[in-house]
Amino acid sequence: MTANTWTIAAARDALKKGEITATDLTMACLTAMDAGDALGAYVHKTPEIALDQARAADARLAQGDAPAMCGIPLGIKDLFCTKGVPSQAASNILRGFRPEYESTVTTRLFEAGAVMLGKLNMDEFAMGSSNETSCYGPAVNPWRIDDRELTPGGSSGGSAAAVAGDLCLAATGTDTGGSIRQPAAFTGIVGIKPTYGRVSRWGIVAFASSLDQAGPMTKSVRDAAIMLGAMAGHDPKDSTSADIPVPDFEAALTGDIRGKKIGIPREYRIDGMPAEIDALWHRGAEMLRDAGAEIVDISLPHTKYALPAYYVIAPAEASSNLARYDGVRYGHRAKLSHGDGVTEMYEKTRAEGFGHEVQRRVMIGTYVLSAGFYDAYYNRARKVRALIKRDFEQAFAAGVDAILTPATPSAAFGLGEMSQADPIQMYLNDVFTVTVNLAGLPGISVPVGLDGQGLPLGLQLIGRPWEEGDLLNHAYVLERAAGFVAKPQKWW
Template structure:
């Protein structure tokens, strides 16, 4: 049964449909493997075996009747940011520890409607604030890839989801991407990570970090798998004001589309001082791969790229400070009694929020305060508009952009935790797509000198996920990446 867990989502759903394997057998195997691995990988924050097996039995009933959805019977892991009815949803934070929602997030509901089987909640950086999964209240998730005895980060904030997919514990997982929190973990773990156009996947029922930047999306084993999951997750949600009313295209079909004649832009601003030579080499190889697939390569400019990271680290904390104001111990979540109301607020939030979350709340409160609002926040919004205009100009010359996903391969847990700026620089290639609200994905294309996976990023215009999946699939086919971590857990 462990061999079945190594299959792709597309392969396993075919076997489930042909009744070569039952959903209950598969769910039992995935649960056993995940629970056995969790002591070493710490990828999951919680399981609910009864819920998992009940959903698997329901899938078997549908499959027996010749029915079933797009991903019928496949075990799917959920980032601990999405509300799953009756299952603890804590955003890996002490302030929400023990909170069990009585409702279902739209993204998870759509996956269950498509036949997905809930496997468990995955660990993450607290409130999605981090790039290494080290701010989780349950300790860091561990990358299944390793060199020597060092424990490596799977990236963040969707690190648990990426680790679970890379270790063949599930057939896909959800993540959220606010500045790169799907694509960076995907690059670090040799998986495919996707965020669509802002509003393509509903944010309803997902714990908010920065509302104008948060993008739900999938982490998967292959580009086609990611396309299938994205198709299942997407669609208009009347409960969510920023949800797009547009029809959902056939993303899986787009992943089969030829790319001959497509124009691929290479932005010169992504060649940065101090960038490792192997990242530069990988990027050049990716350009050659797409040339071989029949694409035309054009040089483009995104002149405001250098302002993207500081812009992001003004807007995101500002929105976070507003969103997290609701966690005060009054209505739900943990509460620490103080000598009066103000003291209760202070004690509750000091005990409930970790250091990184506190840091970002303080930054956000500062940039929104009287006397600094115009100097920081309003200026950041103006730069945000310029960044979006840069992309619109670039896409007049090309159909998609190709860039590195990350400035390095996975690094050792603890090696950057004392330097917030070094940690924030992990998002240097990814934040622009969030600021502009456009689709982007990371595709694994090679290994670094230590044998760790590296990814390249494909970015496309708003509402053109189809081109993203087409180019991503072509890149995947040309690269022929089949790397898997050697099992040590």
């Protein structure tokens, strides 16, 4: 078993015992990264930075007081600004942009001794569910069942493909409507979206500021707990960052959930849900019941309005956030004709720089924020969001400790199979995940089984705000009961 296939926990223990150096571990991952180009996961490789960081990690490990993430090789989603390294958000409009600063999340990880192998593919500006809107081309799922290339999910598709394909030990992702949890489910890995405000958004290219949260994408629940501990914490540079202490998430993994109440929301039983996903959901509930939890039916009555509300609020915030990409200060600027003024510069730059999906969402967002439609759409969506949040608050007030749902409405689909003519078809991928972002709650996807064709399926657990430790413990119980150890057959 080569070192690039290890979990963070296994690597941490081997590094501390001196069984491997951070430099050798990093070399194993760099070798796997270079051999994995067919997956399209890495878009900017940083081997020199990785080896410098690995050597520094070895020096810390030799002193004997290194933190858990010291020497752990990671992939970083292209949405995180990394100093001096291209940070493009998979968009042509940011071609050539190399930030002069480091995002808070990557700063924290590097201070903990983590190693950056490179930047990972994603949907442009994190807008998409299949990694097909990227200016670099799609990332590819390491899992396959025939000669088709399957999506690794989106927007954190490169992160999911890299972790599932063992091109790194773990990766950072971001989640605005399911962009950590859906790709994790499609690739058979673990992905957690923390409570809104738990992880700083400073230095992460913004999509929808009231919904975006960064989180870890890992090979196990224990790894998610270790990495989240390094990423989380208050940041004065982010006004929405919560000044709440970060507990030891790994210590919360007791494996004991006796007497806990798990809610099963009846509104998540949607028409047309594949029988396999329904059966998996039942099996997941049985596993938690066998571990001593009480399974209760609950109602989240406003669930059916979540997708429409999300696809008003997210594009509205995106149109506002993306107004800064205008060809003036950084990134792409269109070539102008003689006599073109500033308006033409804006129009040509944005038309060339943004892909179709980003253009579509900016137009929707501008429309719903416009004078005649603000109340009819945006304000109404905000009211619906408050009702969705209240549904969860009432369930938790009634004593529910966590909520179990499917993570996705299907297993991974083929690249190019979702009709580009009907974007709604793609948006439906987020049906089980967007409520968690609208309510600001923590949610985690855990791989629980394979479908009839042999593709991974995940279940989602939703937790109380700020109780990621509890949520991770429920996920840990589910992970152990499911015993999911399947790996994709190497074809790349």
